[in-house]
Amino acid sequence: xxxALSLWVAGTNAWIASADGRxxxxxxAPPEPWHIVERLDALGLRVSAIIxxxxxxxxxxxxxxxxxxxxxxxxxxxxxxxxxxxxxxDPLGNAPLLADAVDRxxxxxxxxxxIRDLDDGTVVRGAGxxxxxxxxxxxxxxxxxxxxTIGDEGTVLFSGDHLFAGSIGRTDLxxxxxxxxxxxxxxxxxxxxxxxVVLPGHGPTTTIGRERAxxxxxxxxx
Numbered sequence: 001x002x003x004a005l006s007l008w009v010a011g012t013n014a015w016i017a018s019a020d021g022r023x024x025x026x027x028x029a030p031p032e033p034w035h036i037v038e039r040l041d042a043l044g045l046r047v048s049a050i051i052x053x054x055x056x057x058x059x060x061x062x063x064x065x066x067x068x069x070x071x072x073x074x075x076x077x078x079x080x081x082x083x084x085x086x087x088x089x090d091p092l093g094n095a096p097l098l099a100d101a102v103d104r105x106x107x108x109x110x111x112x113x114x115i116r117d118l119d120d121g122t123v124v125r126g127a128g129x130x131x132x133x134x135x136x137x138x139x140x141x142x143x144x145x146x147x148x149t150i151g152d153e154g155t156v157l158f159s160g161d162h163l164f165a166g167s168i169g170r171t172d173l174x175x176x177x178x179x180x181x182x183x184x185x186x187x188x189x190x191x192x193x194x195x196x197v198v199l200p201g202h203g204p205t206t207t208i209g210r211e212r213a214x215x216x217x218x219x220x221x222x
Contacts, residue, residue: 022046025124025127031061047070047073053159054087058095061107075113135188145163157208167217192208194212
């Protein structure tokens with residue numbers, strides 16, 4: 001089971017993935033964690049890990065509260081690239097243009113506890129899923145895609161804000177680099193199989209093959 005909640009003003013996809021029907025892994029948590037908790041309760045799932053594809057507020061703003069929301073789950077580990085560690089120290093201060101959109105009466109945006117380093121090649125296991133980190137700098141210094149093997153059902157790619165259906169992540173924010181994004185796209189993502197399903201941080205799903213053939217930003221990458 002893989003399901004997405006499109007949340008907050010940025011329409012960020014919070015992905016809930018489970019292969020065993022009892023536990024789940026959450027990829028990205030916007031600053032509306034109560035919606036995620038409601039879905040978890042409805043599905044009867046406990047959380048085994050929370051993973052950030054990168055450190056922007058619209059992807060990590062709900063992690064502090066989500067980590068503590070369901071006491072029966074214990075204190076869940078949060079995984080993030082060490083290259084994006086500074087975003088977690090002061091999530092609101094690092095996003096002044098978005099900070100005013102946070103409903104501070106319902107969410108506490110703060111540094112999570114039990115943070116683990118998500119280095120290139122790190123494997124996170126939980127809920128019958130194996131997620132392998134692919135470091136793809138460009139959108140942020142620590143932007144990371146996750147190649148996820150879901151039990152016996154196959155493999156998908158959580159692409160965060162690196163690759164979208166028909167587009168790529170913006171690189172005009174502090175720490176962004178179009179050169180780095182295109183290089184990591186060419187070297188780390190485009191070699192993946194054409195039929196690999198891509199689950200992005202915003203918008204609809206796609207495949208590597210579809211983006212290779214139609215995405216205007218990828219046409220010169222060979």
